[in-house]
Amino acid sequence: MISYIAQHTQLPEKAITNTVALLNEDCTIPFISRYRKERTGNLDEVEVGLIVKFKEEFETLEKRKTTILKALEEQEVLTSELKEKIAQTKDLTTLEDLYLPYKKNRKTKADKAREQGLEPLAKIIMAQNANDIESIAFKYVKNNIDSPKTALEGARHIIAEWLNERPDFRNNIRYQLERFATISTKVIKTKKEDESAQKFRDYFDWSEALNRIPSHRLLAILRAENEGFIRVKIEIDDERAIHKMEQRTIRSQNDCALHIQLAIKDAYKRLLLPSLSNEALQNAKSKADDAAITVFAKNLKQLLLGSPLGEKRVLAIDPGFRTGCKIVCLDKQGNLKHNETIYPHPPKNDSKGAIKKISTLAEAYKIEAIAIGNGTASRETEALIRRIRFKNEIQVFVVSEAGASVYSASKIARDEFPNYDVTVRGAVSIGRRLQDPLAELVKIDPKSIGVGQYQHDVDQSKLKNELDRVVESCVNAVGVNLNTASKSLLSYVSGIGEKLAKNIVKHREDNGAFSSRKDLLNVTRLGQKAFEQSAAFLRIKAAKNPLDDSAVHPESYGIVKQMASDLKITINELIGNSAAIKKIQLKQYVTEFVGLPTLEDIVKELEKPGLDIREKAKVFTFNQNLKTIDDVQEGQLLPGIVNNVTNFGAFVDIGIKESGLIHISNLSDGFVSDVNAHISLHQQVIVKVLSVDKTRKRIQLKLHK
Incomplete structure (x- = not known):
């Protein structure tokens, strides 16, 4: 197995051997790449993922060999020469060719x-x-x-x-x-x-x-x-x-x-x-x-790591014409505080009543931001909101609705809001996406988010495995608040899974908030192995031990304690103290099990504990004169947001129903081999309109530098 993986990855055999051993001990990719750098030779997530891929490929090959050998023995045609050839085979195609003369499904x-x-x-x-x-x-x-x-x-x-x-x-x-x-x-x-x-x-x-x-x-x-x-x-x-x-x-x-x-x-x-x-x-x-x-995986990663607004009170609107606009008010943690429907657009046209209602709710719930879904009646609703003079400054965001309807009709949504209909759940999802895209989007099947390329035509098993890996990678890279995370979010944490996530939420409901990471060991069926794999990816805000709100693994708390002691300060005084951190001589803390890679990670975390790797959400405004494709003219320069990236180019939301396409040839004046090297999902861009085909509803764009 080791030589097979080495042949396909060109990674050092020692690193492969140790990584395979860790995988056989049920360690996860995020855990191995973050907290076992000494054993792997500092392999990153991608390299550990490659080892997993070729380990599984090798195991599939060996399993097929066993099946074929058994079939040949039963047919009494297995010679020592054939057995040796099968043993030496290193790919499935050659193996199936060897088996072909003995494989008869029907009479020829x-x-x-x-x-x-x-x-x-x-x-x-x-x-x-x-x-x-x-x-x-x-x-x-x-x-x-x-x-x-x-x-x-x-x-x-x-x-x-x-x-x-x-x-x-x-x-x-x-x-x-x-x-x-x-x-x-x-x-x-x-x-x-x-x-x-x-x-x-x-x-x-x-x-x-x-x-x-x-x-x-x-x-x-x-x-x-x-x-x-x-x-x-x-x-x-x-x-x-x-x-x-x-x-x-x-x-x-x-x-x-x-x-x-x-x-x-x-x-x-x-x-x-x-x-x-x-x-x-x-x-x-x-x-x-x-x-x-x-x-799809690249797009999903960019989408999941999209800019969060953070813990702000949000008024979210799922816009519509005939059925009205569904409004919900959420607190800083995303809990639903109020919901109702307004009818500012045709056929009712009650814009005055709608403005009055939104103003009242904004003041009553101390709203700090408004999230408007980007579907039907989005532009009209945004224009209405911008007419309102709020007492306090309120930021207005247009949020992608992709997959919100799938979430609102799902079991997860029914369990969260059993007494509300799909329209309320959809509006809540839009608001929560603004607060924290990752926490909300993990509740939706990635295929339904709409950032892929022919995702329903590809191998579904392969797609699911890759997308699950991306979600797991993003969740663990950001970290999860143990006391507010949903079951869906917790299930992607290293070493947790669906059953333990359910048990964590139940424990939280029965016993109140977790006060330390050690409390995790009191959760039903959460043993030492799951604790080892998960603890460092879970955060506890305002914990007694400040390291519980950091990416420092509990197994390394002793090292941090020793560092603080040697500097004659407390751990609280060490955290965020650049001057003190610079004095730490890392080499004196190297042991048989802890090397410089781990110590460097610890020091980096002590400088900025619990730092969110994502950028903060920024307000964006579309061209207000654009309402439909009829308003789009050749030669216009327009602001837009990239809403899908494919191998042949990128689609851009310019504020109307139809997205425009920047073909790969129009991303740069020079040759472009990789779209992702020039543009990314949710990037705010200026585009030039090259052509408008109103019959086929197609808009061709060029990236404007």
């Missing part, structure tokens, strides 16, 4: 030919020594074999299967598919005029090199095929592939050569090409999935 044409006694004839043909093969074939005319022609056809089926099972042929065709294959599409004529097919019309007649097709285009083509609008074909130079097989097989000019030639064409067209072109397409799909998942 070759099987039927063997049952008719034609295998000896096939061997004679392959020996290529016979000159009058038809005469020899006469000997096999019996039972269901009515002529030499039928006998030779059956023999060729057997030869075709032998050729199909040859690893050298399979690998050569794989190579040609990998290097030279094209993917082409043709529209299904009866579906060409379908309204729902028009979004795929670019792919009605398309051809491109398979190894160069961008992930988003391949996923779009495969979706169009799945929905029955087009047919997809993978092609290579058939003549070249067949010629290579002939060169390696035919070594005579007699009658046998003709039959081998026919068997090669049959093997290629009936067995090899369909199977291996499908494999090539699946490999391309897998790479496209990986690329799309990487884009």
Whole structure:
């Protein structure tokens, strides 16, 4: 396993060995990368994640080997040579090729030919020594074999299967598919005029090199095929592939050569090409999935680490026309204090009543910020709010509603607000997103947040694993307030999980707030291992021990105590005291288990304990003259917020229903290989309008420097 991981990651074997040992001890990626740097050689989260990936890959390979060996033993065909080949195999493709001759799901044409006694004839043909093969074939005319022609056809089926099972042929065709294959599409004529097919019309007649097709285009083509609008074909130079097989097989000019030639064409067209072109397409799909998942993961990370407003009293509005605007008032901790509905827009147009109501609520609940959802009637509601003269200064934010409706109808929302309907829950979610995006967004399935690229078309298991890893990474990077965190947020903390999160919340409800990290050990079923993995990622505000509100692990409290003692001050006096911290000689605290990487992290944390790595939320104002796409004109310079990043560019919210696209070619005057190197999710930008297609509701933008 260690050499397999080292081969794929190029990481030092000692670091891999120690990391694998920690993983086998049920340690999490955030814990290992943050608190076991001495053992891993200071590997970061990405490197530990790679070790996890290839460890799982190796285990899958070994498990498949065991299954295959058992099947071969049961068939009584396992030789010592075959067993050794399987043992030495280092990838699944080669392993499946070795197993192919013994893997029969259904009776093949070759099987039927063997049952008719034609295998000896096939061997004679392959020996290529016979000159009058038809005469020899006469000997096999019996039972269901009515002529030499039928006998030779059956023999060729057997030869075709032998050729199909040859690893050298399979690998050569794989190579040609990998290097030279094209993917082409043709529209299904009866579906060409379908309204729902028009979004795929670019792919009605398309051809491109398979190894160069961008992930988003391949996923779009495969979706169009799945929905029955087009047919997809993978092609290579058939003549070249067949010629290579002939060169390696035919070594005579007699009658046998003709039959081998026919068997090669049959093997290629009936067995090899369909199977291996499908494999090539699946490999391309897998790479496209990986690329799309990487884009989604980057977007999700940026979204989860979005700027929080912090503990402020918020009035949140879920805007609407006919059904009105749902208003909720939240306290600093996000608890619901009041809710009602106003109707400032058509058809009721009660803007005066709405302004009066909002003014009254803002004063009554000492509101410090207003969050407006960015859906229907958002711009009209924002304009209304900006007309109000509040007694105190109130910041106004437009907040993404993506996924809020999914949350409001979820079990989590029903458990939180059993006595309120979905509209109230949705408004609460909008307000809480402003206070702390991470704490609120963890309650929603990441796929529903709307920052991905073809997320419903990719491998769902792979997607879930990667997104869960991103959420876990973000939650633990920020840290969690033990006394206010929801069950959803706690479940992503290193070493906790869903059941312990539920137990923590229950313990908090029954016994009141936690006063120290040690109290965690009183939570039902939370043992020493879970405490070791989780404690340093959980924060307790105003705790008796100030280190309980820091990222210093409880196992290192003794070191901090010693540092303070050596400086003849208390821990409270040491925290945040730059002058005293500079006097600490780290080398004198190095032990067999604690090295400089851990000590440097401790000192960094002592300087700014519990520092939030996220920037604070900033107010943003769209162009107030823009209401619909009809107001957008070519050449305009507009403020906007990036609301999705893909491999082909970035989508920007310019304050109307339709987002504009900055194509990758318009992100810079030079060549752009990585969109994320030029732009990020939620970035506030100025864009130039290049074109407006009002019919298709498409706006092309350029990033303005």
